[in-house]
Amino acid sequence: MSRLEKALHSGVFVVTSEVGPPKGTDLQGCLQEAEVLRDRVIAINVTDLQSSVMRVGSLAVCARLVERGLEPVFQLTCRDRNRLAMQSDLLSAWTLGIKNVLCLTGDHPVLGDHPEAKAVFDLDSVQLLKTVSVLNHGRDLAGHELEGAPDFFAGAVVNPGADPLELQLIKMEKKIAAGAQFFQTQAVFEPEKFARFMEKVRAYRVPVLAGIVILKSAGMARYMNKNVAGIGVPEGLIKELEATPKNQIRQKSAEIAARLIRELKEICQGVHIMPLGWADLVPEILEMAGLLEMAGAAK
Amino acid sequence: MHATIQKPLEEIIGYLGEGEKVFVLGCDNCAAKCRSGGVPETEAMARRLSEKGVKVVGWGVPGPKGVSLCKLSNTRKVFQEEYRDVLAKTDSILVLACGLGVHTVIDATSGEIGVHPGCDAIFGGEMVTDEFIAEYCRDCGECIIDYTGGLCPLALCAKGLLNGPCGGAQNGKCEVDRTQDCGWHLIYERLRAIGRLELLYRYQEPKNYAKYGAPRRLTLNGDQASFHFLGRVMNRQPVKI
Numbered sequence A: 001m002s003r004l005e006k007a008l009h010s011g012v013f014v015v016t017s018e019v020g021p022p023k024g025t026d027l028q029g030c031l032q033e034a035e036v037l038r039d040r041v042i043a044i045n046v047t048d049l050q051s052s053v054m055r056v057g058s059l060a061v062c063a064r065l066v067e068r069g070l071e072p073v074f075q076l077t078c079r080d081r082n083r084l085a086m087q088s089d090l091l092s093a094w095t096l097g098i099k100n101v102l103c104l105t106g107d108h109p110v111l112g113d114h115p116e117a118k119a120v121f122d123l124d125s126v127q128l129l130k131t132v133s134v135l136n137h138g139r140d141l142a143g144h145e146l147e148g149a150p151d152f153f154a155g156a157v158v159n160p161g162a163d164p165l166e167l168q169l170i171k172m173e174k175k176i177a178a179g180a181q182f183f184q185t186q187a188v189f190e191p192e193k194f195a196r197f198m199e200k201v202r203a204y205r206v207p208v209l210a211g212i213v214i215l216k217s218a219g220m221a222r223y224m225n226k227n228v229a230g231i232g233v234p235e236g237l238i239k240e241l242e243a244t245p246k247n248q249i250r251q252k253s254a255e256i257a258a259r260l261i262r263e264l265k266e267i268c269q270g271v272h273i274m275p276l277g278w279a280d281l282v283p284e285i286l287e288m289a290g291l292l293e294m295a296g297a298a299k
Numbered sequence B: 001m002h003a004t005i006q007k008p009l010e011e012i013i014g015y016l017g018e019g020e021k022v023f024v025l026g027c028d029n030c031a032a033k034c035r036s037g038g039v040p041e042t043e044a045m046a047r048r049l050s051e052k053g054v055k056v057v058g059w060g061v062p063g064p065k066g067v068s069l070c071k072l073s074n075t076r077k078v079f080q081e082e083y084r085d086v087l088a089k090t091d092s093i094l095v096l097a098c099g100l101g102v103h104t105v106i107d108a109t110s111g112e113i114g115v116h117p118g119c120d121a122i123f124g125g126e127m128v129t130d131e132f133i134a135e136y137c138r139d140c141g142e143c144i145i146d147y148t149g150g151l152c153p154l155a156l157c158a159k160g161l162l163n164g165p166c167g168g169a170q171n172g173k174c175e176v177d178r179t180q181d182c183g184w185h186l187i188y189e190r191l192r193a194i195g196r197l198e199l200l201y202r203y204q205e206p207k208n209y210a211k212y213g214a215p216r217r218l219t220l221n222g223d224q225a226s227f228h229f230l231g232r233v234m235n236r237q238p239v240k241i
């Protein structure tokens, strides 16, 4: 059983974070970011060609984290691989000691740096979750028996700000039926609105980790409001960032994230912090949020 | 209908060898409707090529009116009768039609004659108006749209997702392009309108992409229709004539 699974079952407030592999073979920066998160978070997501930009794969960086005794969450998208490659990568991941997998649709290649690439999407995220379940039960998608089966702890994502929410909730239910055992959400900035979402999904009895994006500037907040589905950074927060002198902005960003986390503590089972390059701020944020030592954190 | 758009003139000229004599051929059905290979476009292409110094021996759009170039029996007959003399004088045929038209021309001519595509075939579409043709089906070989209210997620969703929308839809618009409708939003509205929202809860299995693979054939013999992919029969059904 992965540490993440254990922690979520134990009922403690769980913190996860993430790193993004680099474009090129120099993993130093990426591994350093992961190192900063040691003992602070339970598990570290490794993104899979985030924003459809070609980079080192999630699998390789996850394996490096395992080597160092850090617990990864292998992000796997449907964008680039057909069902043969997806199942193979999942089996490979298990042999490398990777126990958590997050199943996502993935961005469209058109939005990335190789816009002419063929969009695969042979499976969708629900079918991918089902695939993980099938592999966990010792079979492949074609029904053949496996010589040695994995036992992944599979998660999925949900966007609590989606409109219409009904459509998003139906998909969430399908993901759970297909085998999703935890959820990480799109960035949350409005705890009250998020609490209403949690009311609706509580009955599913699947742990939800609210997404925390570290706001680096008012401009970034405005950009997200305009371009990212389901995100509503309140005007008050944007004003607060605007009023902050440049040399104090990191402090302010940390303060805002910590405040959000404190408010979310009573609402959901944990948070997933997306530092977007500011991983070194995470320990400070957790300290301010009163979560310095994570119970069972990645040692 | 098969939607097509003409290739850039420079690209077409690039296909032609030094001093190559060419006959410009259109199609009076789909290509005519797409204004890529009807009578006016075929004539204009012959003229534009001549102006660029290409040796154009003639042009033509096989009749009868409205006939598809991809109807081999008709194209072959026109080639053997009406176009016989002019085709004897040409090195190649530039086809202003989809790839099916190009292949029909290969089938209708003996091996000596070259064939060049003059259009990009872009999709099979519904002719919504005379000015607007839209892709609503991708010929996947296994129609699953009963559970989506008749709207095809392969054609309407940028990612071809089968079990509901990705997380990127916003105000009913697609994350890939905010000026385009999210296909799953359209499906949701349609199912709501016909009172079948419960269909959205159904788990849709991964598609059988063998039915989407090339080469595919349809054979009609006696009272049976058969759909083949490579050497395999994917579907065989009785037909009542």
Ligand code: SF4
Binding pocket: B136, B137, B138, B139, B140, B141, B142, B143, B144, B145, B152, B153, B154, B155
């Ligand atoms: S499911 Fe296949 S056959 Fe049916 S409309 Fe879509 S692409 Fe066409």
Ligand code: SF4
Binding pocket: B156, B157, B158, B159, B160, B161, B164, B165, B166, B167, B168, B169, B170, B173, B174, B175, B176, B181, B182, B183, B184, B185
């Ligand atoms: S936003 Fe809608 S149409 Fe666009 S990729 Fe996502 S589900 Fe498909």
